[in-house]
Amino acid sequence: MRKFFLFGYFGRNNSSDNLMLISLLRYMLKIKYKKIVLSGNLSFSNKIKNFNTIVYPRTFFNFFKSLFQCTDFVLTDDSWFHDN
Numbered sequence: 001m002r003k004f005f006l007f008g009y010f011g012r013n014n015s016s017d018n019l020m021l022i023s024l025l026r027y028m029l030k031i032k033y034k035k036i037v038l039s040g041n042l043s044f045s046n047k048i049k050n051f052n053t054i055v056y057p058r059t060f061f062n063f064f065k066s067l068f069q070c071t072d073f074v075l076t077d078d079s080w081f082h083d084n
Contacts, residue, residue, distance in 0.1 A: 003034040005070035011041030011058070018044065020076055025051035036066045 006024060008017045021037065028035060029051060038058040039045040045055040056062040067073065 001034055002071045003036060003069060004028065004072045004074055005036045005066045006074045006076060007038065007063075007066075008076035009040075010037060011039035011044035013041075017076065021048065022051075024074075024076070025053060036070055038062055038066065 006021060008021060010017055010021050025035060025048060032052075035051065035053040037048060037053055037055050039048070039055050040058040045057075049055055056066060
């Protein structure tokens with residue numbers, strides 16, 4: 001099974017990246033891929049676990065761990081709206 005590592009600035013008071021991630025996860029539910037996401041916020045992590053997603057805390061170790069576990073790497077970035 002393919003595993004996608006979706007990398008972005010998720011769970012760090014950045015609404016636009018969080019919304020982009022949720023949109024990607026909803027789309028990917030239809031195709032049944034495993035997803036790996038790093039999150040900087042436990043509350044946000046709990047919200048996205050329902051999308052058949054492996055969620056790790058955002059650390060350098062987990063970044064490399066996820067990179068080696070995945071079959072596909074997706075870099076998402078959005079600089080339109082910042083909450084802070």
